[in-house]
Amino acid sequence: MINNSKSILCFAVVVFLILSAIEATETEVMTDGAPEFKNSCLDMHDQCSFWAKEGECQTNPNYMLSNCMKSCKVCSENASLEDFDEFGLTVAQNLEMKEILAAVENYGVAQEVDFPQKKLVLFVIRRTISYMKLFVNAKHPTHRLSNESISKCKNNHPDCSVWASHGECETNETVMIFNCGPACRLCHKIEQN
Secondary structure: OHHHHHHHHHHHHHHHHHHHHHHHHHOEEEEOOEEEEOOOOOEOOOOHHHHHHOOHHHHOHHHHHHHEHHHHOOOOOOOOHHHEOOOOOEHHHHHHHHHHHHHHHHHEOOOOOOHHHHHHHHHHHHHHHHHHHHHHOOOOOOOOOOHHHHHHOOEOOOOHHHHHHOOHHHHOHHHHHHHHHHHHOOHHHOOOO
């Protein structure tokens, strides 16, 4: 029992030292009263550059923009707190927002972003794009929707993504299928109704 306790204690000390070393390289440094982040432009995985070349910075931004910053080229030499907008989005996230708002227009009308829930709505839009690319319009789909269903599956209202983020896809599924199929990821149900 004592040896086991010593092993656990040693393990905890090693973990603490490793985490302290990591934190020391990532902490903010005060210069002239403005906080700056030291060594924040890193790739946290050895496959980041490969993934970035494959387009994952756009396809999977939640992971890539925070874990593969160097490969996605979203770093600045002196990132400061001013780099965040009033909703907590970084400059890179705002650039990504513009890209995904343009991309989601391929699946219906331009989508509005509900600012109090900006991050959640952007998540819904990213999910919409993935669903439409990888499921509805995939080159090799797991099952094929009819061309008629695909043509009917559009976001017909600018608030589809906002409504989806508020749970309307589940609450009012029948209405949402025909008005906001992509945002709700319900295109496959068009044929059933």
